[in-house]
Amino acid sequence: MRPTNISELDEYGRSTGVGHQSSTRSRTSRIARLSQIILLGIGIYFCSSLALWAQTSDSPTGDAANSWTATTESQSGDVNSTRTIESHTQSGNRTLDKQSLQLRGSDRQFEPYQDIEKETVQLDAISVRTITRTFGRDTNGAKTLIQVTEEEKHTLPGGDSHVVRTISNPDGNGKLQLIQRQIEETKRTSENLEETKTTMMLPSANGGLAPAMKVQERRQRDANETVESQETTLLPDGAGNWQVSEIRQATTRQEGKGGSTEERISRRDSEGKLREVSRTVSNESESASGEKRDTVETYSVDLPGSVGDDSLHLVERAITAQRTSSTGQQTTELQVERPVPGDPGSSLQVTILTTDTVPPDPSGGRATRTVQERDANGTLGVVFVDTTKSDNIHAIQVQIAPSEKPK
Secondary structure, three states: OOOOOOHHHHOOOOOOOOOHHHHHHHHHHHHHHHOHHHHHHHOOOOOOOEEEEOOOEOOOOOOOOOEEEEEEEEEOOOOOOEEEEEEEEEEOOEEEEEEEEEEEOOOOOEEEEEEEEEEEEEOOOOEEEEEEEEEEEOOOOOEEEEEEEEEEEEEOHHHOEEEEEEEEEEOOOOOEEEEEEEEEEEEEEEOOEEEEEEEEEEEOOOOOEEEEEEEEEEEEEEHHHEEEEEEEEEEEOOOOOEEEEEEEEEEEEEEOOEEEEEEEEEEEOOOOOEEEEEEEEEEEEEOOOOOEEEEEEEEEOOOOOOOOOOOOEEEEEEEEEEEEOOOOOEEEEEEEEEOOOOOOOOOOEEEEEEEEEEOOOOOOEEEEEEEEEEOOOOOEEEEEEEEEEEOOOOOOEEEEOOOOOOO
């Protein structure tokens, strides 16, 4: 089954400091990977490589930011058909987002599979509390709570912030048990310099929670809209000391309507030495006609189907193009190229092609996503189709980020 997109329900508010958005995503992603074995019980992997969402305005004034609903159906044969229903409501200082994932059963009817409810409350001028509840279904089909994530964020004067996030799972008796705590401190030491320290705590052999990982990040804005960042991940060595496990260094440059980003990742090898294991180079541009293009090239020492030689090789190129036709139809195309498995010296070939279209429709909005994947015979075939319907044409938005291939 293809993982459903729950990015709208799984994002946490963060400081919008110097170069903070992309670095926060990478830090959160690594923290999630370390604790992934704990989170598998939720039934669906929280990483969708392609995000498509839409809104339906329910408010009398048509303000989709206050209230909307959306339905997305994914068709990949009768077995893997899914339907996702999302809603967003806002009242005063409280916002509620819901997502319901349904699977097509043997009787060809959609049946509830998973529900996620995210409640956000603005406590005061500087504090926000967010509670996300994930529900599954038991053997009798009854809705059952399987995980609760709570976060409280305080934004301090000068741009500093303090975030505490906890994850709890119910035990055999249904009582919630704390399984993870994450503490994040961000300090703006100057107008162009920001530092963040994150500590993740997991259950220890002695009971309770103990620090299991630390992440230290430094972001600095230089001249000409250049942002330099370094993120260091530390893990305990078993002797009570913290040892550097990974270092990520990134440089982002803004150039007119486009820009570029280069990220280098170094990890500790079997000899205890840090060495570069991957490099990602991204370039964004916009043509005179308004077409936006984003090219991401990934180099790695890991070669699918081959034994690595400790050198960096180009393992993937992802090209995203966004355009609007003269009739108003919006099209976003993602092309993922990879070498032939087992032959790292081969030229790259298109392995996945994703096309999103949003045609003009005065009576409302609709979007279609078609994903093609190369099969064993080298032919690109359709693996699934998503359709999203909305009553508000201005509410549908297409967001594509190249990542892993669809499951």
